[in-house]
Amino acid sequence: xxxxxxxxxxxxxxxxxxxxxxxxxxxxxxxxxxxxxxxxxxxxxxxxxxxxxxxxxxxxxxxxxxxxxxxxxxxxxxxxxxxxxxxxxxxxxxxxxxxxxxxxxxxxxxxxxxxxxxxxxxxxxxxxxxxxxxxxxxxxxxxxxxxxxxxxxxxxxxxxxxxxxxxxxxxxxxxxxxxxxxxxxxxxxxxxxxxxxxxxxxxxxxxxxxxxxxxxxxxxxxxxxxxxxxxxxxxxxxxxxxxxxxxxxxxxxxxxxxxxxxx
Amino acid sequence: xxxxxxxxxxxxxxxxxxxxxxxxxxxxxxxxxxxxxxxxxxxxxxxxxxxxxxxxxxxxxxxxxxxxxxxxxxxxxxxxxxxxxxxxxxxxxxxxxxxxxxxxxxxxxxxxxxxxxxxxxxxxxxxxxxxxxxxxxxxxxxxxxxxxxxxxxxxxxxxxxxxxxxxxxxxxxxxxxxxxxxxxxxxxxxxxxxxxxxxxxxxxxxxxxxxxxxxxxxxxxxxxxxxxxxxxxxxxxxxxxxxxxxxxxxxxxxxxxxxxxxxxxxxxxxxxxxxxxxxxxxxxxxxxxxxx
Amino acid sequence: xxxxxxxxxxxxxxxxxxxxxxxxxxxxxxxxxxxxxxxxxxxxxxxxxxxxxxxxxxxxxxxxxxxxxxxxxxxxxxxxxxxxxxxxxxxxxxxxxxxxxxxxxxxxxxxxxxxxxxxxxxxxxxxxxxxxxxxxxxxxxxxxxxxxxxxxxxxxxxxxxxxxxxxxxxxxxxxxxxxxxxxxxxxxxxxxxxxxxxxxxxxxxxxxxxxxxxxxxxxxxxxxxxxxxxxxxxxxxxxxxxxxxxxxxxxxxxxxxxxxxxxxxxxxxxxxxxxxxxxx
Numbered sequence: 001x002x003x004x005x006x007x008x009x010x011x012x013x014x015x016x017x018x019x020x021x022x023x024x025x026x027x028x029x030x031x032x033x034x035x036x037x038x039x040x041x042x043x044x045x046x047x048x049x050x051x052x053x054x055x056x057x058x059x060x061x062x063x064x065x066x067x068x069x070x071x072x073x074x075x076x077x078x079x080x081x082x083x084x085x086x087x088x089x090x091x092x093x094x095x096x097x098x099x100x101x102x103x104x105x106x107x108x109x110x111x112x113x114x115x116x117x118x119x120x121x122x123x124x125x126x127x128x129x130x131x132x133x134x135x136x137x138x139x140x141x142x143x144x145x146x147x148x149x150x151x152x153x154x155x156x157x158x159x160x161x162x163x164x165x166x167x168x169x170x171x172x173x174x175x176x177x178x179x180x181x182x183x184x185x186x187x188x189x190x191x192x193x194x195x196x197x198x199x200x201x202x203x204x205x206x207x208x209x210x211x212x213x214x215x216x217x218x219x220x221x222x223x224x225x226x227x228x229x230x231x232x233x234x235x236x237x238x239x240x241x242x243x244x245x246x247x248x249x250x251x252x253x254x255x256x257x258x259x260x261x262x263x
Numbered sequence: 264x265x266x267x268x269x270x271x272x273x274x275x276x277x278x279x280x281x282x283x284x285x286x287x288x289x290x291x292x293x294x295x296x297x298x299x300x301x302x303x304x305x306x307x308x309x310x311x312x313x314x315x316x317x318x319x320x321x322x323x324x325x326x327x328x329x330x331x332x333x334x335x336x337x338x339x340x341x342x343x344x345x346x347x348x349x350x351x352x353x354x355x356x357x358x359x360x361x362x363x364x365x366x367x368x369x370x371x372x373x374x375x376x377x378x379x380x381x382x383x384x385x386x387x388x389x390x391x392x393x394x395x396x397x398x399x400x401x402x403x404x405x406x407x408x409x410x411x412x413x414x415x416x417x418x419x420x421x422x423x424x425x426x427x428x429x430x431x432x433x434x435x436x437x438x439x440x441x442x443x444x445x446x447x448x449x450x451x452x453x454x455x456x457x458x459x460x461x462x463x464x465x466x467x468x469x470x471x472x473x474x475x476x477x478x479x480x481x482x483x484x485x486x487x488x489x490x491x492x493x494x495x496x497x498x499x500x501x502x503x504x505x506x507x508x509x510x511x512x513x514x515x516x517x518x519x520x521x522x523x524x525x526x527x528x529x530x531x532x533x534x535x536x537x538x539x540x541x542x543x544x545x546x547x548x549x550x551x552x553x554x555x
Numbered sequence: 556x557x558x559x560x561x562x563x564x565x566x567x568x569x570x571x572x573x574x575x576x577x578x579x580x581x582x583x584x585x586x587x588x589x590x591x592x593x594x595x596x597x598x599x600x601x602x603x604x605x606x607x608x609x610x611x612x613x614x615x616x617x618x619x620x621x622x623x624x625x626x627x628x629x630x631x632x633x634x635x636x637x638x639x640x641x642x643x644x645x646x647x648x649x650x651x652x653x654x655x656x657x658x659x660x661x662x663x664x665x666x667x668x669x670x671x672x673x674x675x676x677x678x679x680x681x682x683x684x685x686x687x688x689x690x691x692x693x694x695x696x697x698x699x700x701x702x703x704x705x706x707x708x709x710x711x712x713x714x715x716x717x718x719x720x721x722x723x724x725x726x727x728x729x730x731x732x733x734x735x736x737x738x739x740x741x742x743x744x745x746x747x748x749x750x751x752x753x754x755x756x757x758x759x760x761x762x763x764x765x766x767x768x769x770x771x772x773x774x775x776x777x778x779x780x781x782x783x784x785x786x787x788x789x790x791x792x793x794x795x796x797x798x799x800x801x802x803x804x805x806x807x808x809x810x811x812x813x814x815x816x817x818x819x820x821x822x823x824x825x826x827x828x829x830x831x832x833x834x835x
Contacts, residue, residue, distance in 0.1 A: 162657070185424045206363035225615060225640060413601055442759055521831075
């Protein structure tokens with residue numbers, strides 16, 4: 001629970017937070033595409049460096065960056081091991097890395113693959129860490145607006161998502177409370193064997209379920225009382241406007257994508 | 264049961280968090296306090312004052328950062344005997360929210376399951392627990408706890424803790440959400456548990472009247488320190504303390520003090536309206552007789 | 556005016572094997588009216604029907620018999636509902652279950668957005684509402700960082716932003732500690748002075764509603780008594796039966812009167828001192 005603040009968005013008013021959410025989502029998609037299509041070692045490394053630079057611009061903690069990358073170690077290692085097994089051109093110069101042997105192309109492919117994984121994860125965490133979830137959801141709602149004509153409940157989905165987000169900390173607290181309450185009257189079941197602990201699961205889930213339904217009912221009445229009736233006639237809470245900044249970022253990411261095709 | 268806290272501090276490691284939430288531990292500073300067997304102890308303090316942390320230390324949900332918590336002279340934390348905390352019954356706010364079984368009997372018997380007792384013993388214990396919270400065994404045992412009234416549900420939840428025969432009972436705002444008749448009945452019950460079964464009772468309360476009427480001792484917690492410890496009558500008439508909490512002195516204490524100041528004897532320092540009226544009318548009658 | 560005529564209300568509880576509906580009736584033939592700017596207290600034990608009664612007032616629930624009219628509009632006439640809801644707002648008991656926004660500003664904006672409040676004026680209105688309830692927090696403060704009292708003030712700000720003509724408080728103070736409760740009540744009356752609205756106040760604490768124009772006592776789904784507080788204050792037995800306790804000095808005054816001592820009903824510590832010193 002204490003880690004929540006470490007993993008999620010915290011308002012710092014940096015440059016990246018000011019981007020229009022629609023543009024941020026679009027640009028991220030373009031950037032992800034260019035990462036995936038890019039097979040040039042130098043360009044891909046440059047893209048990773050760019051992401052790390054943005055991390056710095058966003059004033060995100062370096063510890064979080066290291067933590068993010070370290071958590072991917074297992075993917076890096078397995079990718080590299082996998083690549084060492086595929087020696088495509090037997091005539092190639094061989095590179096020995098400890099117990100592993102690579103063809104030159106194999107080594108490059110391996111590094112490219114690792115960079116790809118790292119790049120996508122960094123990109124995703126940059127977006128999540130520099131955008132309030134509500135703004136992200138609203139951006140998504142605006143982008144998906146055309147699908148409303150296809151009777152896709154875009155607004156409802158986004159509303160559900162934001163409410164889930166709003167109630168997450170409350171539910172986490174509730175789980176803690178119910179767990180302790182059942183332990184307090186459980187005759188020490190939590191200290192005994194697995195079967196005994198297993199018996200404690202239902203007594204925790206059932207109250208959580210009942211309480212969540214009660215909360216949902218109360219919230220529904222409260223929302224309706226406050227004149228909520230779907231997205232009909234609602235004014236948007238925030239007005240989003242594209243600025244020059246957003247267009248230049250878009251232009252930059254387009255160039256980035258083009259570059260991938262040229263190289 | 265006697266509980267002794269010596270030099271207990273509790274520090275929450277993550278300094279980032281600015282405000283403690285309802286259950287996230289707050290900071291306690293160098294607490295020294297002894298709670299004697301058989302006390303009816305009320306604890307008061309705003310949310311975030313460390314009340315919840317303090318109570319969770321007594322139940323072993325949290326371990327002190329420094330200092331020791333002794334239950335009957337033994338520290339369960341350092342002596343690696345966490346089962347000693349089982350002697351402490353802990354009843355959270357709105358305990359009826361933790362009910363889960365299809366029958367009242369099963370819900371109350373939940374804590375006895377892991378002890379693997381014979382069926383008759385379980386039945387006997389549940390019966391006794393239900394009697395002590397004044398729920399008729401035959402009437403209620405097969406009913407669903409979810410169809411009971413608010414006050415009854417709370418009794419079932421309390422029975423689920425009492426059935427484990429704790430020596431200390433901790434309750435977090437036991438009367439929250441109950442109306443007056445249910446509140447009165449609940450306190451009658453707590454007094455009975457206290458007097459007949461010798462249970463030490465510690466409860467958190469925001470209601471000053473409740474504290475004056477039912478507590479034998481009041482601990483007032485502010486910013487992790489006990490700023491008052493004594494009889495409710497003495498603490499709740501102390502202007503400095505009242506001011507620190509933004510409380511108003513309970514009327515029962517104000518009137519009793521007035522009567523005392525005027526030399527009209529007052530019994531226990533916390534006269535109920537009826538008692539005060541009796542004292543006042545007697546005094547007035549005597550004065551009238553004297554005047555004649 | 557709020558006008559409730561012969562309104563009954565029942566919940567459908569469950570169906571048995573023969574598909575017969577079992578309903579529990581929570582309101583029987585209730586008739587009452589609440590005028591503009593009136594302060595009315597709804598009293599009674601848990602389950603006496605007072606909460607269900609308030610659910611009828613803004614059309615969240617419709618009466619199974621009888622009618623409810625808000626400013627001349629019937630709640631069963633669904634096109635009127637948006638206007639009715641806007642005029643009748645509710646602050647509920649648990650602040651956590653009535654807040655939709657992640658931050659103070661977002662939560663106030665939720666209601667405004669629902670009624671189609673002009674976007675350009677929204678920020679101004681949010682600031683106005685925060686100021687009205689004296690909430691010591693800017694609009695970017697996450698609701699999770701508010702204390703219980705602050706959360707309930709936010710709930711008040713969020714509904715007052717919609718300029719309701721009737722405000723229902725459904726045990727809105729019952730989860731607050733005495734200090735927060737005192738502050739909340741003070742804020743409420745201050746706001747009402749600046750922007751008058753009718754107040755419909757459910758509580759178990761009589762001292763919060765001594766100033767009310769009328770008390771309405773619910774008992775087993777019916778209105779048992781409806782009149783000025785003075786009509787109730789000398790009937791301690793009835794109040795006790797309905798789970799209500801007289802404030803200390805009122806109880807003392809009654810007890811003294813019963814013993815033949817003549818004291819006013821609104822007794823205070825000073826009056827008591829005078830009474831006792833008269834002979835000394």
